[in-house]
Amino acid sequence: MNARVELGSTSAAAFADEPLRCAIECDTSRARAPERFEVFRNWHSSILDVGLKSGETNTFEATEKIWQLGDIAFAVIDASPDHLLRWEHKKKPAVDNWVVSVKNSRASSIADVTSRRKLGITNLTAPHACESEGRLIALFLPYDTVDASLDPEIADEDAQFLADYLILLHHNLTHLRRSNVARVAEATIHMLAAVLAPSHEKLAQAQAPIDAVITTRAIREIDAKLAYPGLSPEYLCKSVGVSRSRLYRIFEPAGGISNYIRRKRLLETRRALADSANVHSIAQIAENMGFTDPSTYSRMFKREFGLSPKEVRALGWQGMLHPGSLKMDQAGGGNPTLNTLLIGNSLGMSMSN
Known part of the structure; x- marks a missing residue:
């Protein structure tokens, strides 16, 4: 019995030291070309309505990776920049989540790294619509995780600060170990709270x-x-x-x-x-x-x-x-x-x- 306990402890420690891996990885190229956009739409059908601004398309290239950070889902969507996507509120989404997104998160030079990032914050149950092309980073977390109004007012500097943090977090995902996940999730929630409902205490926590x-x-x-x-x-x-x-x-x-x-x-x-x-x-x-x-x-x-x-x-x-x-x-x-x-x-x- 002692040997079994010791083995279990060792396995748990080894598991905690493993690199964080994607929980979900999707690629439209696995479907037939005419069906690819419909496949992409179905990935999000229970929480958001997704459409093409330009209408129908013969093919649609996109990948989506999702990492689980505690109660937070961190998604990175890389879609063809030739297609402008329109994301709209669904009347009865499956979950009540905050969604924090960064559009145009790729930058070709240091000079435009700030101006190209656009932050969006909304709640899935609130009416909203936005557009994106190319890369989109989105963070989903339960609504009651952060105590803030459904339509928070955010200063431009705070929005840019949060966008920079999400980009930084994305770049560092490959360095994360499973043992780091709880700390990362907690700190990310503190960061969101400091931006959505700022106070001296929340700024200190972040x-x-x-x-x-x-x-x-x-x-x-x-x-x-x-x-x-x-x-x-x-x-x-x-x-x-x-x-x-x-x-x-x-x-x-x-x-x-x-x-x-x-x-x-x-x-x-x-x-x-x-x-x-x-x-x-x-x-x-x-x-x-x-x-x-x-x-x-x-x-x-x-x-x-x-x-x-x-x-x-x-x-x-x-x-x-x-x-x-x-x-x-x-x-x-x-x-x-x-x-x-x-x-x-x-x-x-x-x-x-």
């Missing part, structure tokens, strides 16, 4: 996902301005809209914000040095990233990568070193929280390895 979104925004800004001489903690505080103390606290897992910027710049010089198509001198490559003292740069580079800039250039030009950038160090041990999970992944310190 601290982890808020920090994760701030981190992502800061990293986007760093990547865009990596060669900018004025890139500094002070600059980031102004551009991202965050206090200095909070910025420092968020980037603490990476050794601090200044250290993170320095390492990103070193990684960029390493990539350039290993690229045989880059004929700039080592000094020019370093200076382009703000390293004006060649001796100091060389010491920092060797301490970081174990090779000198000259050695990296020689190996790269001989085809023995790929110019792709290195990952940051792995995150520290201990039990991960949603905060450390999402921020760690954003900083290149994935906990899944």
Whole structure:
């Protein structure tokens, strides 16, 4: 009997450490071309009416993946951008859920990553209609999970913040373990509550996902301005809209914000040095990233990568070193929280390895 109990405990622990997998995965290509849109409509027929803005179509390409996060269903629909979908309220939906959706969640550049995201929040029992094309992310959760009115008023900045969080969460689903799911679900509900019915207490409860979104925004800004001489903690505080103390606290897992910027710049010089198509001198490559003292740069580079800039250039030009950038160090041990999970992944310190 003791052996059986021990085996059960081991199996449960192993199960908890497994990667989170899709609960449902659908693909219209499995049906005949003329029937594909009808198949897609049937996937949602009990909760929403779906139509084509352009009318009938000879074929319809779409996939849908759904992950279960506690009481939350997280759906990602990729439909052909050639078809404009119209989603409408169903008079008697099978469930009473909040639906939070992000349309046009793909972005071709950092510059349009904000303007292309459109957030929608509604309740399945309330009359509503919206349109989408391409990718649609939708989060479903029971109505009584969040105490808010059926038609909440949301500030544009709060809506954008929630859209950024859902995009970030989607990008991190592949890093989640089953043991993380409860924390992720709880933090996501806190985030929704903070946006739908804001209060000081709810904002405090949503601290982890808020920090994760701030981190992502800061990293986007760093990547865009990596060669900018004025890139500094002070600059980031102004551009991202965050206090200095909070910025420092968020980037603490990476050794601090200044250290993170320095390492990103070193990684960029390493990539350039290993690229045989880059004929700039080592000094020019370093200076382009703000390293004006060649001796100091060389010491920092060797301490970081174990090779000198000259050695990296020689190996790269001989085809023995790929110019792709290195990952940051792995995150520290201990039990991960949603905060450390999402921020760690954003900083290149994935906990899944």
